[in-house]
Amino acid sequence: MTKAELHEKAKMLPLLPGVYIIRDKRDEIIYIGKAKRLRTRVSQYFREGVPHDAKVTQMIEHAFNFDVIVCQSEFEALVLEASQIKAHTPKYNILLKDDKGYSYVKITKEEYPRISAALQKEEDGAEYIGPFTSSFAVRQMVETAQDAFLLPRCNRRFPQEIGKGRPCLNAHIGKCMALCSGKISRETYNQAIQGAIRLIRYGKKDIVKTLEQRMEEAAERLDFEQAALLRDQIAAIKKVSAGQKVVVDESTQMDVIAFAGAGQNSCAAILRYRTGRLTDKREFLFRGTADLDALREEFLPRYYLDGEEIPKVIAVDVLPESHEALTQLLEETRGTKVQLYVPQRGDTAKLVSMAYTNAVERLARESGRTDRNQRLLDEAAAVLGLPEPPAVIESYDISNWGEGTSVCGMVVFENGRPKKSGYRRFKMRTVAGTDDFASMAEALSRRAAEYEKGTVGQFSVLPSVILLDGGKGQVSAVKAALAGTALAAVPLFGMVKDDHHRTRAIVTADGGEIAISMHRNIFTFISSIQDEVHRFSIAYQRQNQKKKSYASSLTAIPGVGPATAKALLAHFKSVGAVREAGVDELTNAKGVGQKAAQTIYDYFHPRTED
Template sequence: MNPRLDVLREKARRLPLTPGVYIMKNPKEQIIYIGKAKALRNRVSQYFGAGNQHTPKVRRMVEQVQDFDYILTDSEYEALVLECSLIKQYMPKYNILLKDDKGYHYVRVTKGPWSRISEAKQMAEDGSLYLGPYTSGWTVKQAVDEANKIFGLPTCSRRFPQEIGKGRPCLNFFIKQCCAPCRGKISAEEYEDIVEEAVDFLKGGKPFSKKELTQRMEQAAENLEFEKAARLRDRIQAIERVSQKQKVVMSRVPVQDVIAMARVGEKAAVEVFRFTNGRLHDQESFLLGEIDTEPEARQEFVERYYTMRPDAIPPVIAMDEPAEDMELLGQWLSERAGRKVTLQIPQRGEQRHLVDMCRANAAEKLAQDVGRTGKEVAALEELGRLLGLDSPPRYIESYDISNTAGSDNVGAMVVFEDGRPLKSAYRKFAIKGFEGQDDYASLYEVLSRRFHRYEEEKETGEGFGRLPDLILMDGGKGQVSAVLPVIREHGLDVPVFGMVKDDKHRTRAITSEGAEIAIAATRSVFTLVSDIQEEVHRFAIGYHRQKRSKSAISSTLQGIPGIGPARAKALLRTFGTVGRVKEATEEELSAVKGMNAQAAKAVRAYFDGEDF
């Protein structure tokens, strides 16, 4: 804990309730965080207030604060402008900082014969033709890929003319993405003509319409140049395939950016799609590390991103979810761009499709960092949004009850962490508080015992000492209502929902005390929730069958005169099975704790078929 916390708290209480910027410093007088506030006193006091539940990132920052300065401004907008300027100047370690790694990229066309078209990060004095420079490596990669596919140019490692006629052509020839010079059926002159056309295509100096290519193909066929006609046919088909691929990421808004975030725990990733002339021309990914709240992180990201790209602010920015202060952010962007900039949160249609695609890419980027698949990250993201949670639920607990007409009543808890089963955290509960069948009372008992253990072990932060981000009950509103009083009795804030099945015992929806939330339309969420429901049901049924089997075996032994529940349990604990009890001698039976010579004789007589 910071030993200066009381001093800092008192200083924060003396701040005015006016807009401004606050500057946190460590003992070495280094600036470690810069923030803005509508009311300085309220905002800064939150950092040093007693009992605040900070995120790990904020907690670490507060522990390092030796002192703070502040600058008053006339408005919150002025505070935003000043904050951006100071962050750019000092680069504090606890602010979201984006690395501008935009270098120069080129398209390289090697010197013929048998030229190759590829990407290059810098020009070299190798006699090649270089197109560029371009600031986007992604744009160059897309352009080179399109040119090679449309014109059927080789991308393999074979060397020409040395390897012409040696070996079979690769797969690209058979899927009509390469003219395969390795077959020896195309001359060097024809090949260079194709490369020249591809270079014209990349320069944008010569349009290649399907109509023109079709006319050339028909002319070649009339001249009996069937190989040439076939290559032109393949080129037409390649253009159609590329066009279909581009339609997926086309926008009716000519110039815009699309920004989306994916989050797992405190880590987050942001993806930016940039559109020009309605076509996706650039794509950027950023790992943010630890963040506090998503709206705050979105606000900070947009500020940092367009501080880094001041000349590239589009007229329209589509976002997946709102930032902390959309109106203020829009004003700041418009001021920097010198024109109106519109921030929007699309809810349906083409724009929503683009946002969802952008978010899926952010989830994939984050998945690579946290060791999960993109689908798992996306499922948790979407589940959190559907349920109205502040962040995706990383740690999910699920509960179910199993019994046979009220006998051998058990409860089960399974845990999913980051979308996967965490079997080391599974727990079994034998219902002890009552006899008979009452699933609601059983759930109340199970959750009471679970959160009583939390109070005892919360300092460890592990096992029962860890609070779940979400509880899913196998059942509907009744099951949810049965356990909510437990949550309230312990003063906790844990969201609880039920998993509802249809008449075919398949997961249908998620429910709270209020309305149901349909999940069938959201495939990733449907799969995740179905997996959780099936797993908790399987685990509960398995424990119940195990307990029922032991009860049946125990009741067999209890049919022997003088053998009650305690002795039956002791015998099974020692010998493992009834068969081994049957084979034991009187001496071995007498040696079991709780047994005596008379009881051992009764067991032997029972299995030997003798009267006792």
């Protein structure tokens, strides 16, 4: 069937919940989805002019037919979708691969064993603890054990290098027992290794009690060096335990999930908190998937219904459309109540922001962009919903001063940095009085006109984003002014401030708001742009006021009016230069004749009587 035929078929579907199954020419299932209203959802795939991300576009190109299963409720559709995806694993449904595989704790088999994290088992005679699904958790366990038992992390070989060379910095700051010094016996070292293994296997529940008992025994037999080492290990365990900060209530089981996108790639980051502490971090990368709302809708049930542990609390950046049905399904699967919500403030909201930052960082690493500014632009694109990072950002601000005079400042950020050669100012020509909306509209109209004329310089560049200092009024006025111009397709946003003159939110072209306070990097970046354009506009205002005051000092000269004063400043740039000029130089200024030049010269060089 052609795309048009599939669209006609979709228009005949009922406005009821259900599951749709899309097949290719070989009758193989390539995609399974659910819908609250089947007709609305399925027809969107095949309607002309509807934009899709790369993965969905490819799926539509291979679609030849589809079937639907009508359900009684959205919850029933969610359950059926999950079971069908699990049974058929369609090509274009998301695959939950976090690129980690299994990880192990490795204990080498040698005279002085070492503990480390390993990504796979090898036939090397070493002992392996695991497998664990999280490399993050394995690294954390190994580091905790090394800190607690003061184990060496250097590349020295033992026993070959014992007693050779000075102990490293870790020994001097109390993070290593300094096996290399020759003062630690093999028996003492191996006891520390066994303690570390026990800590990894069973936790710190009874390890401190055992070490305290051994310390007392060492002290009784006057083995003070051994007692001191055990004392240091006990202190290290307690310090490590204290350093593992409890960020939520110890009784709370919580997952924190956020999504980010950059270009045609997306990422889901999950932070797992158990007993109040971060115990695991997982990241799932999806290539060719840019629709974050659709990704949330499919990812969350897939993730938890594939056997993943369902915690009591799931904090997310945005609720999926079917969150009520999903919550019901999670509760039925877990057997107890589950809270699925978006935290608005407090520590949990900060954790969601941290998960989002991890997702953005993962996308930046994927694209090979390690530069801080590029990562910032990737994050800006994700927050503002842009198709790609904004290479050129133009920002505008209106500044008003006396007598109804207004100026609009324009600043440019290229690749995340200010491009001062691109800064421009617009002095209002058509707006009478103080009208920020009309002034902003005039400035952007003139900017668009300069681009369409082919003006060289900054005006020949089509910006990636336009940011206005202001809210809905400014955005609406500029949107109307740019309609029909080349700049109409450029994403347009407003920057609004709170009562303390700090950037509060971003206003979209349709009047909505994007909260940026929880995205610390973007909040700082947008604030710096807003501060810079405000500074630039105010500087022009002050410059004009300064010229005005200079001009007023020149009008004190007999016969010099405002026009002549303005001409003198335009020619000589400053009152001081006018003062130093000779009569012939003064006549070079526009509108200044020989008589006026002599008068000006005499004013600054009065004759003294003998």
